[in-house]
Amino acid sequence: MALSFSFTALVLLISSVAVAFLLLFRRTRYRLMGLPPGSLGLPLIGETLQLIKAYKTENPEPFIDERVSRYGSVFTTHLFGEPTVFSADAETNRFVLQNEGKLFECSYPASISNLMGKHSLIRMEGSLHKRMHSFTMSFANASVMKDHLMVDVDRLVRFNLGSWSSRVLLMEESKKMTFDVAVKQLTSFDPGEWSENLRKEYHLVIEGFFSLSHPLFSTTYRKAIRARRKVAEALTAVIMKRREEEKEGAVRKTDMLAALIAADDSFSNEEIVDFFVAILVDAYETTPTIMTLAVKFLTETPLALAQLKEEHEKIRAMKSDSESLEWSDYKSMPFTQCVVNETLRVANVIGGVFRRAKTDVEINGYKIPKGWKVFLSFRGVHLDLTNFEDARTFNPWRWQSNLVTTTSTSKVFTPFGGGPRICPGYELARVAISVFLHHLVTGFSWVHEEQDKMVFFPTTRTQKRYPIIVKRRDGCLSAT
Secondary structure, three states: OHHHHHHHHHHHHHHHHHHHHHHHHHHHHHHHOOOOOEOOOEOOOEOHHHHHHHHOOOOOHHHHHHHHHHHOOEEEEEEOOEEEEEEOOHHHHHHHHHOEOOOEEEOOOHHHHHHHOOOOHHHOOHHHHHHHHHHHHOOOOHHHHHHHHHHHHHHHHHHHHOOOOOEEEHHHHHHHHHHHHHHHHHHOOOOOHHHHHHHHHHHHHHHOOOOOOOOOOOHHHHHHHHHHHHHHHHHHHHHHHHHHHHHOOOOOOOOHHHHHHHOOOOOOHHHHHHHHHHHHHHHHHHHHHHHHHHHHHHHOOHHHHHHHHHHHHHHHHOOOOOOOOOHHHHOOOHHHHHHHHHHHHHHOOOOEEEEEEOOOEEEOOEEEOOOOEEEEEHHHHHOOOOOOOOOOOOOHHHHHOOOOOOOOHHHHOOOOOOHHHOOOOHHHHHHHHHHHHHHHHHHEEEEEOOOOOOOOOOOOOHHHOOEEEEEEOOOOOOOO
């Protein structure tokens, strides 16, 4: 018995020494390579669990704050199975984004890449990415907004808000709105059973983004793979039907699907499916989260809410109850844009992006080895006190004055990314949020039901529902 205990203790001691030696060797080796200071955490898992744990709380900042305080705004860590240089520095982020395709390439965790599909926009490179990025932006630019998209957004927002009862799970309702707008833009489908079933399966796909990328080790990822297959089947059926209709001489629609089918590139069904799956990420996750957090911040800042209401009531006073908003109305919402900007800055729904070094790169005296990942933290820059005064306070008025920043705003404010991979739907997102806020503040009053807490980790969680009790204002919001 004593011998057995001694042997076990000896094995544990040897294992501990071996791990300590490995960590010391790895730290020394990386220091000699000229990498930024930092810690790679535990073998294999690195500091991934600390990052995820932090982002599941109401205050995820300590993960960045502690490391920036100890190592500086650029540090070495180990995330999602790979050694990573983490940047919370505006200039470093700008350098990496501007050198996309030259020194760096897009790179995401396997769980995200696999579920998006090999033909998705995030996995495209070079001229193909440039062409498809421009193609996507052409369906959400100012001209398209003025022509018809603004009317579609307004109608779908009204349709959704028109069904609200006294208690609303704001996140869920926002997801329905933005998903319906995207489906309409992609396929011309109006809200219905098909789009709702697609949305429910897509929810499971998103859940798998930040999980272990192997079905044997993760139930969440296994469910996401199955849901991804169902989403692909549903979209493929629509694509095949559309191809048949066009062969039979049906009137060609003006949506994105019609343009892809008619393109000279002869896109396959699989390529179109992967392309659509990536586009729907913004529609289902990022934009509705911004909507929800805008309402949260406004609820907690009564003066801002009062000023927003005043702006929109002036616009509404010039229209009948059933009259849609127009592009000129959107351009007459200056304080709304301040609210949207500040929500984007404080909430940081897109916390950052991953890139991979295509060659050895030297930045600010540090070296990033070829093949290493770089995480560009937009959140770290947006909440840096050197970039924004009182950076962690929601203050939409800062966008009306000199309080924004002492340096160029474009260098420190990147809510939609930057470089050649800037979010192609950023203008549509801003329009959808603005139209939603217009109909919310002119059509309803509300109070937050103190129940669920908000978390900022970028996956769909029940804690993010943000329930509110709403009261419809008489004569407002005709659900047409």
